Amino acid sequence: MHSDTVQQLIIGAIVLVSALHVLRRLLPKWMHARQQWLAALLDRPQRPAALRALGRWLRPGEQAGGGCGSGCNTCSTCESNPEADGKTDKAETDIKPLKFHRHVRADR
Template sequence: MSASLQLLIVAVIVGVFAWRAFKRYAPKTAWRLQASLSYQFERAGRPSWSRAIGRWLRPLETVSGDGCGSGCSSCGGCATNPVAKTDPLSIQLRS
């Protein structure tokens, strides 16, 4: 395998994981960025393949109450996470 192909594969893998991390830690900013990129592809007068890419890139619409503080705990980042986490350093003594 050539060095340039290896570099391309590594760059794609790193890019995908960087985008996932960005979406996890900055969801609103990532949503806005994805929506603006989708809009650029979906503008009037663009070819059909460009509009198809724009529809594919379009982020999911948020419902009121979504986001941090809604208690959904889908990302695990909310303070109202219903899953109780045990402290691995505490020792439970039996009587």
């Protein structure tokens, strides 16, 4: 009976962490606001020192503006990646565009 409870707690923790990861990737602004709210709730003067420390630890950092050219590059779709500026990979320089040719059959 005890091992069943431990197993359920471990599975629940894994599901919770996975759900938070998915929410952070799909809804970053919403998660940032929730994290900021929770940090402010925990970091109040009347709270115990341990909760205040947890609130300071949970406080989110400054966010980049978002969008292409902002430097966040979380989605890896922006052409202006500041980390790759000045760095050229050999695979990137060997890229050649596809050329399509119309095939004409001689029997027509």
